[in-house]
Amino acid sequence: MKKMLLASTSTIYGQKYLEYLHDEIKTLFSECKKILFVPYARPSGITHLEYTEKAKDVFKTLSLEIIDYTDEDLKESLEKCDGIFIGGGNTFLLLDKLYQFSLIDILKNKINSGIPYLGTSAGTNICGITIGTTNDMPIVHVKSLEALGIIHFNINPHYLDPTVGFEHMGESRETRINEFQKLNDQVVIGLREGSFLLVNGDDIYLKGLKRAIIFKKENKNFEIESGFNLKNIM
């Protein structure tokens, strides 16, 4: 039975890294002794090691342990671990590495078999059907936009509402997602910062501080409240 926490962002304004998710993380990983952290999204281009240390430090304060591994034994470590956390950064870079190291199927199997999974931002995005609704720059060319597809829709993390009176003429997030849906069929959830999805088996509950927006083809978009179950959304 799937057990996942998929957060829009790791950090909310004015707080520390993962702070607003402490209780949820403790609950999610309560029975885990060997949590694996995947640092490949490299926010601000920091190294894998630097990023892993950052995650480790927070997990330590929650009495949770992130295991060490090298790129060489990552596959083996993934097989052995009993919890997975994939952090945010650049979604193209993250997915590219997952393809490069042939990790897609292992990850899918582990998560579908019920290993607790935490994703933030890019780590959330890759659980949808494709990464076609990422906000990130294509700083590397990824061979396919197809993602893990554990969730039956696409996710737009860090969803940002159009700002009234904003004089910038670049497309709003809403315009971009509507463009996406001219060419793609899947539903997209715009997950505002402070919100997350809690997955329990087939149930996918919206939780957290904000409402979310569901984008459907032909602009049939609507807002959902915290507590909404996205299980049957099509």
Place this chain on the structure above:
Amino acid sequence: MKKMLLASTSTIYGQKYLEYLHDEIKTLFSECKKILFVPYARPSGITHLEYTEKAKDVFKTLSLEIIDYTDEDLKESLEKCDGIFIGGGNTFLLLDKLYQFSLIDILKNKINSGIPYLGTSAGTNICGITIGTTNDMPIVHVKSLEALGIIHFNINPHYLDPTVGFEHMGESRETRINEFQKLNDQVVIGLREGSFLLVNGDDIYLKGLKRAIIFKKENKNFEIESGFNLKNIM
């Protein structure tokens, strides 16, 4: 001798489509009788026809004529035309179509041979080395990020400065471009709305309302003023 106008945006706040560029466009295309408009970026997902009509209407007010063509005779029309305008929208979609219709080499040859070229937003972006610094969503998978490479650096159109006090935790444009440069060597120009590049042979002048920012590896970034020649920038 190359003759190009590469604008950050087609439209600035409070004005009509292309309005702030009227004089420049008239000068650029003053000797053109058969201007070809490429609508493939499809802003907001509008059709090729709708987009072409929009461009035609403005050009008509400038006494300039955009020729008609179909996808089938596009290559032939490209060979025959004496001016090219590629409009904005989604950069992935635009580049994907250029690959699909095998237009990359023809476009390069035409522009390098001195056919006047106007690009706005996505139409500007594709003149750089890659589209790796686009702001757009990957609403289609493009087989390569490699672009026309007529300009010897990358372009970030609609460049937006970080906003002090902004509570959104998604990456700023600056952070994203710095991330790009951890993995890519080329210089990137952040072209603010209202600014454009005027290319005359090997000279590439910054023009328009705003300064621009030059991003170099290791955060060796600096601002340039209108009038700056980017010819020797490396």
